[in-house]
Amino acid sequence: MRYLVIHGPNLNLLGRREPKIYGTETLEEVNAWIRERPELTDDSLIFFQSNHEGDLLDCLHSNYGKVNGAVINPGALAHTSYALRDAIAAVDYPVVEVHLSDIKKREAFRKVSLIADVCIQQICGKGKMGYLQGLKVLKKK
Numbered sequence: 001m002r003y004l005v006i007h008g009p010n011l012n013l014l015g016r017r018e019p020k021i022y023g024t025e026t027l028e029e030v031n032a033w034i035r036e037r038p039e040l041t042d043d044s045l046i047f048f049q050s051n052h053e054g055d056l057l058d059c060l061h062s063n064y065g066k067v068n069g070a071v072i073n074p075g076a077l078a079h080t081s082y083a084l085r086d087a088i089a090a091v092d093y094p095v096v097e098v099h100l101s102d103i104k105k106r107e108a109f110r111k112v113s114l115i116a117d118v119c120i121q122q123i124c125g126k127g128k129m130g131y132l133q134g135l136k137v138l139k140k141k
């Protein structure tokens, strides 16, 4: 099966960015850890990161009809982007929303996700494990 792993704005700075909240591993290390999970050895994973909303939409659109699902950590776009929500609603594959931190226990503006109800599940507060859990949810579909 073929899955997208999408990271949104500021996640390129993982490891250096607010490490008490997001941990000390870099995005490359997190992606390598995901790629090496034995549960996923038979799957093809496509990793993508962008700080630009439109690039994330283009990534979702261009994989229409090509993947079996996506996990997305939308970063702060979860709280602000109706365009991202519409793109997720538009594509023909299931999407799981992942956040490293527990957005429900942080600032008020983070508690609201505009994409949650167009995603099949939201996983937050589990660190990098959240991506693996999300991919396992997709594999069961």
Ligand code: DQA
Binding pocket: 009, 010, 011, 073, 074, 075, 076, 077, 098, 099, 100, 101, 102, 103, 110
């Ligand atoms: C985040 C949570 C968001 O609120 C924040 O803007 C991020 C990272 C997370 O992974 O916990 O950039 O998505």
